[in-house]
Amino acid sequence: MYFKLSLRNVRRSFKDYAIYFLTITFAVCLFYSFNSISAQKAMLDLSDTQSNMIDELMRIMGAISVFISVVLAFLILFANRFLIKRRQKELGMYMTLGMSKYHISRILVMETFLIGLISLAVGLGLGTLLSQGLSVLTAALFKVDMNAYEFVFSTAAMLKTILYFGIIFFIVMIFNVVIMSRYKLIDLLTASKKNQKMKIRKTSTAISVFVLSIILLGVAYGIMLKYGLFHDTTLMWTSIGLGAVGTFLFFFSLSGFLLKVLKKNEKLYYHHINMFVLRQINSKVNSTFISMTIICLMLFFTIGVLSTGFSLKESLEKDLDETTPYDATFYGFVGLGEVDELNSLFTEMDLDQYGETIIYNRYRTDQGIRSYLQPYASGAAATFLDQERGVDLEVIKRSDYEKLVSMQGEEPVSLEGEEVLLLTNRTDLTEPIKRFANEHAQIEIKGETFPVAEEGLRVVSTKTDGVATEFMTAVLPDEEAEQLSPFSVTINVQYEEGKQEVADQEIPEIHAALNAQEDIPTYVLGMTKTEAYEQSTGTSTVVVYIGVYLGIVFLISSAAILALQQLSEASENMERYSMLKKIGVTQKGIHQSIFRQVFIYFMMPLALAIVHSIFGIKVVNDALLAAGQTSVLLPSFMTAGVIVVVYGGYFLATYSGYKSIVK
Structure with missing residues (x-):
């Protein structure tokens, strides 16, 4: 009898409270879909790096899913509380007819179980369908091709979803029993007649x-x-x-x-x-x-x-x-006496076999770019300069600049005498540097004054990096730059035609083996394009x-x-x-x-x-x-x-x- 009554109530709830069921079902669908991403890897043409990124994504998703389950638990408890509140008069009628609180609690537990079972079944079905489309989205976001479409079902994601939502509905069952035990008959029968009190x-x-x-x-x-x-x-x-x-x-x-x-x-x-x-x-x-x-x-x-x-x-x-x-860039920060060691280390990497290479030094000035650019900055540039911490003007040699630009297939700016050219690849700093270069005929670096070239700014990158970090670099005559202290050594590689596939596979291995050595002067950073x-x-x-x-x-x-x-x-x-x-x-x-x-x-x-x-x-x-x-x-x-x-x-x-x- 109690099961039939619970089943009837659930059927009625589907009609009157479709939003409640749809919300739980959609929550299950999302939970399963986003936790099944690892199963989609079989369809995707992923590199080792991309495969590792998906593994990292799943680790993060695992932690996020715990938080999400807590949010959904509160949502379901909140929804359940309002549903119970609406049914207070109905529950009062059950008690009036002689039904004990224990049996009413059994009805509520059965209803919660049926609701959870139906929501899980439908949600998992929809989640399975949604995860197929999520595979296409994953391929688009990672910018990879799909090897071949195949139907994906993640048993691990299904079990995880059942476990998490099973716990949630078990808590809801306990919540209903506790709430029911606290109700009095008079409260249930007169609940709809009670007015809400004003807080203010x-x-x-x-x-x-x-x-x-x-x-x-x-x-x-x-x-x-x-x-x-x-x-x-x-x-x-x-x-x-x-x-x-x-x-x-x-x-x-x-x-x-x-x-x-x-x-x-x-x-x-x-x-x-x-x-x-x-x-x-x-x-x-x-x-x-x-x-x-x-x-x-x-x-x-x-x-x-x-x-x-x-x-x-x-x-x-x-x-x-x-x-x-560049197709690859590696660099290391150095102290006194370590420049030659790092130069030798990069030479020993034997990257010439993959194409053209250039090794060059970057020199420190210990002068913040803020002192040069702040009067000319506005908007985003002003915000950056107000917040920047220790971003200094850097220096490279003129001969290195010419090789670096030529290596990119571009024509370097022709510099004469002690003329200085400024470089950047930051879009927010381009205008302030341009204004500085246009309004100043000279620039002071480490107590020395240098004339600024007519084309004072060149937007260019001198290394390959995932983000724009060429804040402001000065190109100085070789003899002037060499009087400054070097702080990093960089090697750039431009592949020969037909060697990209082999190079992209072997160079990361060379890089990893290099950092595995115990006697290297510094940890080598960098990556391929x-x-x-x-x-x-x-x-x-x-x-x-x-x-x-x-x-x-x-x-x-x-x-x-x-x-x-x-x-x-x-x-x-x-x-x-x-x-x-x-x-x-x-x-x-x-x-x-x-x-x-x-x-x-x-x-x-x-x-x-x-x-x-x-x-x-x-x-x-x-x-x-x-x-x-x-x-x-x-x-x-x-x-x-x-x-x-x-x-x-x-x-x-x-x-x-x-x-x-x-x-």
Whole structure:
């Protein structure tokens, strides 16, 4: 009997609470899909570096999945609490008919088990299908070909999903039993008649708290705009803390004065049944300001993570062509007397067999580029120069510069006498250096004054690297450069035609064997161009996957909580809507009031999250531009599209479900 009753309740729940089931199913689908990435490697033509990146991605995903499971556990518990609350009268009727709390708890446990079983089955099925498409996305993000399509099913991901969600639903079962044991019959039967208490009664107090919240948010925004994202960790966390507290106080104070303010606009307040709608919203915000705060912060995190993830991928890959002019580069930092040893070490690597090579020194000046460029910097460059730590002007010899540029197939700038040419590959520093070179006929380096060449700046890279690190380098006459202290030795390699495949395989092995020696003067850094591309695409793909995974889960969680809050109180409002019908409100008018209520309720946390995001995106945008990388504006528009689809979809589903329950 109890099983039949549980099965009937589950069938009814599918009709009335489709969002609850869909949310759990979608969570299972995402969890399985993102944890099955390692199984997709069989289809992809991956190098060792890319294969290692996927292994690293799976290790990170493992840690992230633990966090995600905690978030989903709270979501499911939250949803379950509202479902139990809506069924209080039903449970009270069971007790009235003589059913004990033990047997009611058994029914709830069976229902939870059935819900979990169905959600896991459907979610795993959808996740299996989604993971097939994820294989194509993985290939695109890693920029590799698919060997041949084959159906992929990850047993490890399936078992992990079953384990994690099994634990979650077991906790839900215990939660239901504990909740049921605390209920009294009178509480269950009169639950729908209880009114919610106002948290703030005095309008003056509410307005004061609201003003304080605006001040805290303004201070948080100001700190981040002034000091940027990476200026100081303490300031960053202080800003985040102030923003979180300000968000809480904003929603805490809102219901205390919002309705009274709107009452003053009689045309708005008394139009149609706006009075009813506004009171409904005011009452709901008054009792859910904590969840409103959490949802707002989650939405802000979602917008920020999705925007940052896509933009960081673009930025990491944007300048690779400019920062990888050579097929391979290796370098080591040296102390006094170690230059000759490192030169000999690079010679012994015998990289000449793969193509043209050049070994050259870089010299230190101990003069920060900030002292040269700060008067000419603005925007992203000024932000970078304000935050830079120990970025000095570097020097290379003129003869080395000419060989390096010729090796790239370019024509070097012709320099005469003691003329100096400045080099950079940083897009944010190009304009300040150009202005400095144009406005100065000479430059002082280590107490010596040198004339600046007519073409004062050349945008060029003197080594292959995954990021733009040629901040500002001066080309000096050989005899002048040799008077300075060298701090690094670099070897560049340009492959001969037809040797790339062999070189890309053998040179990393030579590099690894070199660093394995115990008597080398310093650890040798560097990579091939292929490794630079693979590491860049691999790193950016890891960032994208984590960003998308977290962002979508947070977005779904936020929308699901809002939806369940609205649907859980729909039955409580049935009598109120019935009264509206009795006083002459049409069905169309009731539908309009439901639409306005649900729309405003969904928009309140999203609106503040968007305000947070405007400032957050500005700060992140400045940080990326200061690093010579791309803007986050385009990815932000893409993120907005995702939010419109997912969040808007939940809104429409909630509106439809609300109408169905009230009807």
